[in-house]
Amino acid sequence: MPRQVYDMTIQLSWPHPDIRADLAALRRQVPLTHCLTNIVASGFTANVLLAIGASPAMVIAKQEVAEFAAMAAGVLINVGTVTSATARAMERAAAAAADAATPWVLDPVAVGALAWRRRIVTGLLAHRPTVIRGNASEILTLAGAEGSGKGVDSTASSTASLHAARALASRTGAVVAVSGATDYISDGTEVIEVTGGDPMMTRVTGTGCALGAVIAAFLGAGCPPLRAATAASAVFAHAGERAIAQARGPGSFAAAFLDELSLIGTEPT
Amino acid sequence: MPRQVYDMTIQLSWPHPDIRADLAALRRQVPLTHCLTNIVASGFTANVLLAIGASPAMVIAKQEVAEFAAMAAGVLINVGTVTSATARAMERAAAAAADAATPWVLDPVAVGALAWRRRIVTGLLAHRPTVIRGNASEILTLAGAEGSGKGVDSTASSTASLHAARALASRTGAVVAVSGATDYISDGTEVIEVTGGDPMMTRVTGTGCALGAVIAAFLGAGCPPLRAATAASAVFAHAGERAIAQARGPGSFAAAFLDELSLIGTEPT
C-alpha cells in the first residue's frame, strides 16, 4: 500500500483500498456522465467510460444541454474543438450543472495557445467547476503564469506547475488535477501525487480528455472532488501499466488499455 | 437452421440461408450508404460498414445532403448528437430520400429523454422512414408509451416493448427494430426475434448506431425492410458471439468484432 507522505504531498495509487472502494461504487451506480467534448476524443472517451463502468452520453445541442446536465450525475466540458455553436452549449451546460448542483469537470485544452478560447474558458470558470483537469501548460495559463503551450501538448513539466495548481485551486474553489509523468491533484491545501502510468499513454489521442470524463464519472458516483480526481488518475495509471505489457505499439496499447480499465478491480484481492 | 415458430414470433439467426444470401448480395453490390450520424459513432460506423462490405459516406452539410441522399443506395439518420445545424440537414436528407425512393433508417437516440429532439424526430417521421431502429425506451417513447430513457441507454426490456414495436410499425408503415438482449423486428403484423450476441456489445460505443447503418446497407442492396433489419441483427449477433471468444475486454472485442464482420459468411458451408 504505497501511501507515503513527503514534503507536502501524499502519494496515492492503485490498489489503495479507498480507490478500490470508489471504483466499486462507480460500477454499482453506473453514473450517467454527460460529455461536451471534442470531435477527436468523443469515441474514445465514450469507450473509456463504458469500459470502466459508467454510462456516457454526448448531448451537445444548445437546446438540450441544460436539461441534460441537470439530469446527469456528472458533466465534462472539454474545449478541444470548441466553436461558436458549441461554446454557447458549454456555457449553458455549465450554468445548468451549477444550478442543479451537478458536479462538473472543466478541461481547458490548449488554453495557453489561443486567445479566443481563453475568454471562453474564463466564462466557464464563473460557473465554478468542481474539478479542473489539464496539462501543466494549461494549468499554468489559468493560474496566471505565462503559458507555454505548444498546441495541445504540454511543454512545462507537471512538477513546475504544482504551485500553480495549488494557487488555481485556492482561487477558484475547484480541485485542480495536473496530468503529466506524475499527476498532481490539489484542493488548494492538500496535494496528492499519483505516479505510474506509461509514456505510451501520450501516444494515444484523447487519453487526457478521457481522464477528465472519468473524473466526472467518479464525481457522479458521489466521490468528493479530491478523491474523484485521485481515483481516476490512479486507475488510469495502473491500467496503463497493465496495458503496456501487452502492447507492441499505440494501436494494440489503446485496445489493451480499454480491456484493463474493464478488468481492473475485478480480481480477487 | 434455427427457424422456430412459437406464439407470434419467428426466430431467425445466422446461418439462415436467406441471411447468407442477403449478405452475399450486399457484398456484391457494395451499397453506397449515406450516414448522418453522431460524432461519437461516426468512425466506428464507417469501419463497420467497410468491414461488412458496404461503402460508407458521411456527408452532412445542409447544402449537400439532399443531392447525396438521392444518389445513395441507403440512408441512415441518427439523432445522437443532433444540433440546430444538423437537424436541418437531417430534415432535408429525409425528404430527399423519400422523394427519390431511397430507403432510409431512423435511429431516434435518446428520444425519450429530451423534448427538443422529440420534435425533431416527429418531423423526421413525417418523411416515412423505411426502418426505425432503437432500444426499448426509444421505441416505447415513439409508440406513445411513457418513455423511461435514462440518457441513451435503455431501461426497459426489449420484451416489454414488443407490443410497442408492432403498434409503431402499424402506425408509421416502417419496419421497427428493437435492440436488446433479444432483438425484435416487426412490420406491424409479423414479429421476428433475433437472439444471440453478447453483453460485451453494450460496452463498445456505437454498436447500436452501427447496426442502424448496416440495416441501411442491406436496404441499399435491395433487401425488403423486414429482411434487411433481420439480416443486420443476425449478422451482428453472430459476429458478437465469434468476437467474444477472442476478447479480453471491450478494446480487443471491438477489433475482433470488425474482424468477424469481415469474415462472416466467407467460410465454406
Add this chain to the structure above:
Amino acid sequence: MPRQVYDMTIQLSWPHPDIRADLAALRRQVPLTHCLTNIVASGFTANVLLAIGASPAMVIAKQEVAEFAAMAAGVLINVGTVTSATARAMERAAAAAADAATPWVLDPVAVGALAWRRRIVTGLLAHRPTVIRGNASEILTLAGAEGSGKGVDSTASSTASLHAARALASRTGAVVAVSGATDYISDGTEVIEVTGGDPMMTRVTGTGCALGAVIAAFLGAGCPPLRAATAASAVFAHAGERAIAQARGPGSFAAAFLDELSLIGTEPT
C-alpha cells in the same frame, strides 16, 4: 534499394535512405500538425500522427484557425464532412497558412460527387496548397476531367489519373499525390511511383485522410513537397505490409497499422 527509372516515373519505397532520413527528421522535430478534417477520421488521424511521431492539433473554430495555422508547422484541410461553418474556417486557415508560408495539404474528398464542395475546393485552391492529395476520381475532377466519383471512393484507376495529376500539378504549382493500389506523386514534371501497401488499407476508414495529415507532418518537418508526399506514401505502404501479417481482418489491422507506424525505422539497419 528499389530505385528504378522507367518511362518517366521513379519508383521509391521504404527503406530508401532519403525516406528513412526524412522520417528520422520528423521524429526529432515532432512537427505541430494542424488538422481541419472530417468528423469520421479525426480520431484515427490524430492517432496516426502520434504513432509516426508528430504532434496533432485539431483546432476548428473560425475565430482560432488563422492564428493556429500560422503557428503550426504544417496544416491539413480535408473537406470530407465540410459544412457552412467549417468551410469558413477552412478558408481562413488556408489564407493564414499561405500568408505565413506554412505548408498545407488539401484533401478534396468526394469533390467529384457534389457541386457545393466543388466551389469550396475551388476557393481553397486559390490559396495555393503545397500538396493536393486525393484518389483518382478526385484528382481527375480537379484536373478538369469528367469526375466519376461514387461517393468518397474512387472509381477510376490511379494509373488513369497519372496524366491528370501532372496536369493539375503544372496548373496549380502544388505537388499532387494520387492514392490507389499504386500511388503517383507529381510536381508537374517528375512522377514518383510508390507501390506496396495492402488492399486492407481501404477497409479502414480514414486511412487516406490520415495520409494527407502525415504529408503535412513531413512538410512541417522541413521536407520539400515532392519528398514529403513520397515519404508519407512509402511509410504508409510499408506499414500496411507489415500490419497485414498480424491481422485477421480490418479491426486487428487498424491496431497493427498504428503499431507499425510507431516501429518503422526504429530497427537497426
